[in-house]
């Protein structure tokens with residue numbers, strides 16, 4: 001039988017994948033109660049090739065004990081914000097370089113895009129870390145949600161197959177989809193997020209306080225506090241863009257030589273990947289006034305964390321605190 005080789009040698013530590021909203025980690029016996037709760041639901045069982053219905057009490061303990069990393073990794077999908085487990089996703093090695101991918105999400109967590117997010121990550125893991133060359137996935141034809149998730153991840157229809165369907169009491173026809181590594185690389189390149197370059201600046205006053213601006217109503221992420229700055233216009237250097245933004249947003253004059261780069265943010269938003277160099281500036285002419293409906297606050301470095309900021313900015317706070 002095929003095994004995972006190099007990846008299983010590196011042990012459980014390798015069984016962890018992080019995505020923007022999820023953590024995929026190894027399944028343990030402590031997971032049995034929630035697994036049993038969700039798979040006992042007919043709406044989960046009827047779509048799978050493994051889960052009987054009614055589900056036998058204690059069945060999840062047996063299931064967890066039966067997991068063997070040599071057959072392929074199985075991940076518990078956990079929500080990052082509150083560590084709530086939401087489902088399972090796994091790879092089952094079928095032959096040299098090939099695995100079948102299977103997943104389910106507990107009903108309370110449907111329609112939030114968790115399956116898509118987990119599937120994309122596991123596909124990347126399969127091709128990049130394990131070194132597989134092709135993946136397949138099955139779905140009963142009426143499981144349109146699962147089929148959509150598979151297709152969004154790049155799997156394409158290759159025909160009908162037949163699998164066990166214990167919850168339905170026998171064999172059942174399923175749609176088979178597949179994805180080859182080369183195809184995946186192409187799909188990924190096509191669906192890659194554009195990089196958005198935004199420049200930002202921490203203005204520091206004579207007391208060592210930092211200027212934050214609250215995004216006004218009607219803009220994306222309204223109410224959050226950010227560093228002044230903005231997108232580059234065509235042909236502008238980052239420093240030229242900042243000098244212009246400071247004039248437009250705050251009515252102050254500074255020069256490129258007064259801007260010192262100290263850090264950058266790199267953050268995946270839904271529609272773009274933000275790359276944001278952060279400068280500090282201690283010298284300017286004029287008094288900052290909100291020219292674009294924002295609210296301004298001069299904030300002591302130790303108090304920066306009290307101001308809700310866009311997620312991209314959070315790693316910049318300790319950098320600034322260390323510097324000031």
Ligand SMILES: Nc1nc2c([nH]c(=O)n2[C@@H]2O[C@H](COP(=O)(O)OP(=O)(O)OP(=O)(O)O)[C@@H](O)[C@H]2O)c(=O)[nH]1
Pocket residue numbers: 198199200219220221225226227228229230231274276310311312313
């Ligand atoms: N200026 C600034 N932008 C930031 C910070 N953090 C952060 O995620 N951003 C994001 O970077 C982009 C900045 O664009 P912008 O300031 O030129 O334009 P905007 O507010 O009109 O953006 P919008 O098109 O999202 O409404 C926004 O999507 C904003 O949410 C920050 O600290 N300062």
